[in-house]
Amino acid sequence: MTTGKPLRADARRNRDTLLAKARELFASGCFDLRFDDFARLAGVGTGTLYRHFPTREALAEAVYREELTAMCSCARELQESLPAAEALAAFLREFVSHLHTHQGLARTLATLMATRSDALADGGRELGRAVADLLAAGVEDGTLRGDVGAGAVMMVLHGICAAYDQPGARAEADSAITLIVDGLRSVRPLGASHGQGGGSGSASGVAP
């Protein structure tokens, strides 16, 4: 998709205009603009808009893709510079911070993750992979429990994104992150049956 398309000069120009306008609008809080009107606003015909971005989600994804890949490489950097468990924690907090800075990102991600038409969701999948890697590293060195998959963490992130436009979301999102980070650190006592009792063993054997 990135390569393989020479893409004619005017086409690229239009595409960029569209993207720029979308960024501008998203940044100012307009998300539910009519698709038609958006085309006019950007100064192109409806047909053109549709050719470049067949759906609303395609546009949103394009707008936030670099944001998204930036986040993924941030994950990779953290993974290299910090112990695994801390890297994961840092990344998750960073994630919420990002959401806070770019209002539209939350909405977009929620849609992207929810999309079952798996055609466009690979932005979401990329994120999933980053989280999976962080988690795996933590499991490997024993600081994170091994009995929960990255999918569980993604579900939580999904929830955060989906609920992010509600009042007080920032604080609650942070709490949710705290919760799963601490949850991930509590290493399960072997052989313990599911629910029950002294759930979290002292995590990293931590304290004296």
Place this chain on the structure above:
Amino acid sequence: MTTGKPLRADARRNRDTLLAKARELFASGCFDLRFDDFARLAGVGTGTLYRHFPTREALAEAVYREELTAMCSCARELQESLPAAEALAAFLREFVSHLHTHQGLARTLATLMATRSDALADGGRELGRAVADLLAAGVEDGTLRGDVGAGAVMMVLHGICAAYDQPGARAEADSAITLIVDGLRSVRPLGASHGQGGGSGSASGVAP
């Protein structure tokens, strides 16, 4: 809303027909049916459908309301018969079980929780209150940490609901619950600054 409306005989009959048909369809996996077609399928005019259920969400809420209040009273029962922390854990697992049994419930709840048009969301709020109560009880008796609000837990539930139609969701949802339950049990060492080190102190260090 429940009381105060005598509601004429034929009206009630129609309402019930509508509800029954909706249940039937939801149970068979049809959620995105045209609203108009749905009316025809139930054998009433569009006007009638709209009078009884002004929006798609209103219908969904009506269909699942008893399911929902059942869940809330289940929460109350658990709270009375178990120590707080365990009651919360049990409830959350029960919640996922419910989702699994009634496919449509997840979708409905996700919508309900997301709805900012706070008119109809009181089903979601009721659930929120139930969770808040469970949590508060746990905080009171010292088995659950006091620094995260019910909102955080609701976010996670939201995420679970929103992602529930994906493959393997059941297992991941269970993991997510495990995560927050353990997270909630890890009592924060006082004065510790946010992220970092030995997050989870031994939780239910609590009980002797």
Place this chain on the structure above:
DNA sequence: CACGATATGGAGACAGTTTCCGTTTGTCAA
């Protein structure tokens, strides 16, 4: 049973989306 209140159905107005195709523009080879 007659009358007012209540409910019904479905045609049609409406809003947003998407397609389609005649016209314009860019690109490349001669």
Place this chain on the structure above:
DNA sequence: TTGACAAACGGAAACTGTCTCCATATCGTG
């Protein structure tokens, strides 16, 4: 430079689903 062809454009028109409105039918009560 110019000609020819493919690629891209724009916007009118068709479509799709939602929602309103009101003439008509039905209920229930004095």
